[in-house]
Amino acid sequence: MAVKFTIKNGCVGCGMCYAQYANYFQENDDGSAAVNAGKILENKTEAEKIASVCPNRVISVESAGENKKQAAMQAIQKLKNFQGCPIPSKSSISFKKEEYHVRVPYSPNEGRYNYSSDRAAESAAMSAFKDGMYNKIDTFILEIISEYRVRYLKPYYTKSLDDGSVYAKTNAEVSKLLKEIENIIGNGLSNDFVTVNVFPNEDITWKMLNKGQVLSDEMISSVKREFDYSADDYDCYWDTDDMECSAGTDWRGRTKYKDMYCYRNVGKAFESLGKDLLSACYYARSSLEDRAYEFIESFVKEYNKKLKEVLKNKIQIAERAINNM
Ligand code: SF4
Known part of the structure; x- marks a missing residue:
């Protein structure tokens, strides 16, 4: 199942993620990390291994498909309302x-x-x-x-x-x-x-x-x-x-x-x-x-x-x- 990264609150800008996995993360102007847009992985185990690089445990791995469904349901709700x-x-x-x-x-x-x-x-x-x-x-x-x-x-x-x-x-x-x-x-x-x-x-x-x-x-x-x-x-x-x-x-x-x-x-x-x-x-x-x-x-x-x-x-x-x- 396709997964993607999300960075929650609490990033201290240590740089571990974007230094090691520049393919998936990048540095913001203030030194904090951001996920490279559109980066989706097919292997959840591999994604969790990458996420574990964060000492503060603020990188989470979420199902890309589920997110998409949730977003679609929210958009449909707007239509229903x-x-x-x-x-x-x-x-x-x-x-x-x-x-x-x-x-x-x-x-x-x-x-x-x-x-x-x-x-x-x-x-x-x-x-x-x-x-x-x-x-x-x-x-x-x-x-x-x-x-x-x-x-x-x-x-x-x-x-x-x-x-x-x-x-x-x-x-x-x-x-x-x-x-x-x-x-x-x-x-x-x-x-x-x-x-x-x-x-x-x-x-x-x-x-x-x-x-x-x-x-x-x-x-x-x-x-x-x-x-x-x-x-x-x-x-x-x-x-x-x-x-x-x-x-x-x-x-x-x-x-x-x-x-x-x-x-x-x-x-x-x-x-x-x-x-x-x-x-x-x-x-x-x-x-x-x-x-x-x-x-x-x-x-x-x-x-x-x-x-x-x-x-x-x-x-x-x-x-x-x-x-x-
Ligand atoms: S490893 Fe974690 S704390 Fe360090 S920059 Fe990346 S997200 Fe922020």
Whole structure:
């Protein structure tokens, strides 16, 4: 049976071992002895004779095979203790207003003296506000929810490490543990022993999440229930201005003037609406978080179930290989 040396505590650095058996021992910087890496003997009696050179009896002879088995069993135990992919806490996926910024549209006609009355400029401001944002609040809510979905849920409905997939990360962790076992055992394992390619089923929910067809769409109505502002609530943000503008010439060729009006600061109304939409999302956050958690929990549970089966199989293969060592 193959054996190897181990130096226990208590080496005084007398040098007897490495002076006489330089093939098996070497001197450390502090004069103590170390075993030359990888040195294994086939003859236990001969090894014990070599070990007896130590006056302090700190060189022991151990079965190389038994050590290997023990190391492999310890590595397998790590695999048995592996808990799978953790389900995140609800607080870790909570919607935080400060993480989002609503895109504020550009208001191209601001400051243009195109209107013949203050009332016309006011009316144009309201149209610009409605066309630019108010009449499209579904789109803006969708953008916020989509950002939340991508930020917190994407790792749970994707397969690539680049997308932050929690399954790909967990597979890599398991693969590392399997590699450790493979390094110890060597032969006797299947070719794909270290490969772990487990993912939840790409069912309809998975596909719809990838297309943004769930969570985002269904949350719009929840958010809108929390948003009860009319377009008129925002008209305090813009104002109008007037200016004497040239209006052609009279019959004598003299320039005529007339008062023209413009609107300003619709952008401020956009910004205020954006903040109100974020607040509405925040007030509707529990429905959003509950729904997101439901998806995550279901995917992770399914993944862990499949992973458990795969690990059971790998452990059986490893244990069989150990028995044959
Ligand atoms: S013979 Fe023993 S005490 Fe001396 S250097 Fe070797 S291990 Fe250390």
